[in-house]
Amino acid sequence: xxxxxxxxxxxxxxxxxxxxxxxxxxxxxxxxxxxxxxxxxxxxxxxxxxxxxxxxxxxxxxxxxxxxxxxxxxxxxxxxxxxxxxxxxxxxxxxxxxxxxxxxxxxxxxxxxxxxxxxxxxxxxxxxxxxxxxxxxxxxxxxxxxxxxxxxxxxxxxxxxxxxxxx
Numbered sequence: 001x002x003x004x005x006x007x008x009x010x011x012x013x014x015x016x017x018x019x020x021x022x023x024x025x026x027x028x029x030x031x032x033x034x035x036x037x038x039x040x041x042x043x044x045x046x047x048x049x050x051x052x053x054x055x056x057x058x059x060x061x062x063x064x065x066x067x068x069x070x071x072x073x074x075x076x077x078x079x080x081x082x083x084x085x086x087x088x089x090x091x092x093x094x095x096x097x098x099x100x101x102x103x104x105x106x107x108x109x110x111x112x113x114x115x116x117x118x119x120x121x122x123x124x125x126x127x128x129x130x131x132x133x134x135x136x137x138x139x140x141x142x143x144x145x146x147x148x149x150x151x152x153x154x155x156x157x158x159x160x161x162x163x164x165x166x167x
Contacts, residue, residue, distance in 0.1 A: 002038060009041045018045035036067025040076035053083055064093075071101040078110055090114065 005020035021042045028034050043059030046052045060077040067073055074097025081089035091114070097107045120127050121135035 002034075006037070006041055009044065014045055014048045017041065018049040021045050036063040036065075037070055037072050037076075039063040039066075040073045043080060044076050047080060047083055053080070056080055057084060069100055071097045071104040071107060073097075074100065075104070075106045075110065078107070082110075082114075087114075 001020055001024060005017050005024065008014075008017035008020065021038070022045075024034070024038070025042060039059045040063035043056035043063070045056075046059070047056030057077075057080045060073070060080045063070075063073040064077055074093045078090045078093035078097065081087075081093060090110075094107055094111050094114075097104060098111070101107070118136075120129075120132040121139060122129070122132050125132050
């Protein structure tokens with residue numbers, strides 16, 4: 001039953017998984033009878049299906065505590081932090097998980113989805129410092145303009161080739 005519940009979680013069938021995981025939790029009332037990843041998936045299911053995000057986070061933290069070297073626990077913890085809009089916690093959980101398994105597909109997929117932040121323009125100042133914020137926005141805007149100019153230049157090159165304007 002545990003295998004089917006975890007498979008349902010991995011397939012994204014959270015309602016089906018939630019029912020199975022809840023039944024398993026009721027059968028095994030004492031914490032500690034189940035493997036750590038069970039608690040991380042139960043936490044995910046509770047958060048997604050019942051909206052009990054805080055309790056879900058607690059279960060994911062418990063899973064990481066009892067099975068710290070299982071990358072899936074860190075992935076589920078990162079997803080819980082993401083649900084709670086805690087970017088710092090999400091990135092920390094991803095970092096720890098990727099130290100354990102740098103090739104874990106789920107962790108890498110989530111990291112790509114979030115994007116990796118650039119260093120602040122003035123690293124000796126806090127990221128939230130107004131000078132860093134303004135300079136960061138300006139450099140982002142400049143990168144966007146530069147990218148647009150390069151794209152337009154490539155478009156002009158294509159037109160030149162298409163109409164043989166150079167010769």
